[in-house]
Amino acid sequence: MLAATQGCRSGPPSQRDASTQRHTALVQRKFEEGFNQHHLSVVDELFAEQVSINGQVVSRSAIKQNMTRHLSGFPDLHVTLDDMIAEGNRVDVWYTVAGTHRGEFEGVAPTGKRVTWTGVDHFRIDDRISGARFLYDLHGLLTQLDPRLP
DSSP states (O other): OHHHHHTEEEEEHHHHHHHHHHHHHHHHHHHIIIIOOTTTTHHHHHEEEEEEETTTTEHHHHHHHHHHHHHHHHHTTTEEEEEEEEEEEEEEEEEEEEEOSOOOOOOBBOOOEEEEEEEEEEEESSSSSSEEEEEEOOHHHHHHHOOTTO
């Protein structure tokens, strides 16, 4: 499989390596600065004005609102990047999130519980992040907050 995909790459290896490093650094900033440091203004630097998220076109403002929803529910939220794979203009990240439920989240009142959950994000990067698919264990998270939830 590797031999079949190598011929599809464009540019010399050094150009690909520099591009891959730039793309992974961009994605790392989303997590480190955006979530871990609560600097939502980084979204304006990293994302295109209109971004396709899970097949739906949204604005940077919508991305910030989603991040704020998580940070409000879990003010000490911290994301650990477990693994990252980059190829061409695509970057995939597997991550673990930990935080204490101190604010309302998905209709669940604060419980004070320390929770963890995992997820995987897939990014498409042109000059900036222009598309993404986000998938995380929301059911597992909500079950930790209230085991009675379906």
